[in-house]
Amino acid sequence: VLFPVGFMIYTSFRDLSRFGKDRGWTGFDNYKRVFGLDPLPTVLTNTLVWTFGTVLATVLLSLVLAQFLNKKFPGRKILRMVIIVPWAASVVMTSTVFVYGLDPFYGIINKFLVDVGILDGPYGFLKNATSGFLSAMAVAVFVSVPFTTFVVLAGLQTIPHDVLEAAQIDGAGKAATYWQVIFPMLRPALAVAAIINIINVFNSLPILKTMTGSIPGYDADTTTTLMFKLIQSDRQIDTASALSVVNFVVILVVIGIYLKVVKPMREVNA
């Protein structure tokens, strides 16, 4: 576990040629180049929007869906299995279906939106940075919801029935029972779901690569896709290594702030 991290940090202080030849120690030059990159402010803003927007939407949708899947109704088992599909399927495959679906000339999603009157005419969702980025976020939510839903559902199932019964006897309505009994008891499950989601979404490459990879410039890039472009297009292996270290530190700080501010593992007072 430590070797790749250690090697990444080591590489970030080396001067590497376009072909990977080690030309020796270079100090903080790679880091200076990273912080001097012109698109860095845009990319950092995109990364924040991408991570928090996707995780927030995912958690909110998952809370609703998990509550629904916790109810008893015919076909519940089948629905639970069906919901796993987007999580189990290849992310590249799912993104590719959306790429074709959103195509302005022959995309089925575009045609549907025009037919129901939401759009006046076909729209090139993936042709400009903003709509492409938002579409990619929607797909990220779509593939993240199943896992988060199952974590929340597992949390819901650990809530003892007698606690809910006691709330009902005390005269608590459905909303009060949810916000004052169920939700506080879901905190540990939500913490796990949120942290895993933050890490996954922050480091996610395939969705953005598939959906917005063809958009020129850096307006639809996150730090992860920028890192990929530095290696793939510009062959700046050393700068990409420094950016990887920065990325790693940023995710640690974000999770640290989340744990400090939200205190998700705090004991629930009965």
Next chain:
Amino acid sequence: MTRGAVLDPPRTVSTRTTATPRKRDRKRWGLTIIGVVVALVFLMPYLIMLSGAFKSRQEIL
């Protein structure tokens, strides 16, 4: 034995009426219909993909 009577909640606490079995059944099937819609939303991209897998290139283009 008065133990049961002591544990029973007072009738005045909850004003909620219990649903009749038929009403409850109707509600459950209502949830199933919502479930079918949710399932279709989650399966849509893969159903589109599957339908395309059985078409020839000429049919798609």
